[in-house]
Amino acid sequence: MSNYKSILVGVLFITACTNNEKSGSFIQGKTEKEQIAVVGKIAGRIQTIKVSQGDFVHRGDTLAILDIPEVEAKRAQAAGAVTSASAQYQMAQRGATANQLKQLNAKKKALEEQYGFARKSLGRMEAMVRDSLIAQQQYDEVFAKYQGAQAQLIAVDAEIADVQHGVRKEQQTMALGQQDRAEGALQEVRVAEKERYIIAPQDMTIETITLKVGELALPGYTLFNGTLDNSTYFRFTVPESQLKNYNKGANIEVTVPYKGDLKIAGFIKNIKQIGAYANIATAYPDYDIQDPLYEITIYPKEPISAKEILNKTTVTIKK
Template identity: 45%
Template sequence: MKALFKWQIGLIALMAIACQNKTIDGPQGKVKRDALMVVSKYPGRILTIYAQEGQRVNKGDTLMLLDMPEVEAKLNQAEGAVSAAKAQYEMALRGATNEQLEQVMAKLDAVSEQYRFAEKSYNRIHNMFKDSMVSVQQYDEVYMKYQAAKAQYNGVKAKYEEVKKGVRNEKVQMALGDYERAKGARQEALVAFAERYIVAPQAMTIETIALHEGELVLPGYGIATGYQLDKAFFRFTIAEGQIHNYKVGKTIDILSPFDGKNYRATIVAIKQLTRYADVTSAFPEYQLGESIYELKAVPEKGADVSELLTNISVIIK
């Protein structure tokens, strides 16, 4: 008996609340927002999650921190390459040091003496060969040594002239190119390293977080999803018999019946819905066989829509 009595009291209370509800007149629609997905550009393992489902975040707020050891290793390699390329470029600009110049001069003196001695020996053997005092074999051996000494002398002398004049401009440009390329690789590694912080792309609500701390994130994988806060639009389903009342560009008044707030919006699009998409309510207000249209309206500029809940019902006044 007590259970039956409690059930009757609950039914009476529900009937009383239902009687107090006002009838909502006008086409009904929903508040919609653009969905956002937060992804990672590089693979990594989640170290810390700072956001929670249902939380509102601002653009640029840190949502997660990833561990990227491979990216850190590439950054260290890039730093080393920049240091080496910079040293090569600076050496090319300054040219040879005094010690290098002295080494080349000493080598030039040595090969000069060898060349002069080989030249004297060749002149003597040449005169003796003309008088048939030496064999052809002896003459060829001395001549070969003379040519070798001459070639060595010319090579060291050319090296000396190059060192004395400084590094050629082409080599300086090559060193500069290597330096710039190394700096570009370092910048690329720095950009990748900064991506270990996963930030909110827009002011948004966090609806779902797909991964947990310690799990691996792959490039392009959706880590979290949500809705954009600072932009919203209204979507209405209008039957064929009523669509003639609405035109693109027309301004309409929209009421949020649950908080009593009014909004002015402009119709920006009207399109026919396909059959599989035209049932948007449990109580459709149209006849079977009627074509159904989707009406999209955007709030006027400056309207505060951040407090409107996504998918909440609204009506056209």
């Protein structure tokens, strides 16, 4: 039994040494894909979800439809406001109706008769006051009536002119502004109606769907997460002591273990310092914690060659 234990310990020791030697010859990293979040702009309940996780969708495809009852009520209200404002503007342009113009003309005719009588009476009074046949006060009373009749006739002429040429320009401008405001409110409702439809902003693969039918979607809340097509890249973390082995723009080969050690030809796109261990991509780092860390980003030379590699899977490069 003692000999058996010794043999077993030896085998384990040799295996561990072999694995350490093997793992020491490469650096592990992670597959990454450019991600995109699709959010809603207005509040509403999920009425329909038209995609499933894993589906590939094209830009412009409908992902979900929101139920927003308030939009329909606001649309009817805005449409009524537009109708009312348009009628007011047309009235301001056209002025009074034909019947109102007829009434004003009749009023003018009566005032013209009053004015004509007052003018004749004043003419007679002028001769009589010159001959001292009447008192000056009587003449003044007739003159006042003449002036009143004249003023009323001038006023009705001005009313008729306004009717015939439309109301004042300022009133027309005000009516037009009210019409524009009502049409703007209606346009806002139409935009909100379009926002009921959650649309894919780019070609993408749906990774997660955060809500279910019937749940409330708030403005700015992420409804779908997806990855962009042909956006796969690889991320590795190396200490400064190993940085001399990697140069920006250099060609490098990435191995994908779960794909049967598939080889992907790539190039180093970027090298940047990272400030926290929480950001590292390499599994089981064996370097000093005081050693500054750098992130190496590697892009495949042919993006389509990495299209089928799953996100967050382990990849390796040689040290």
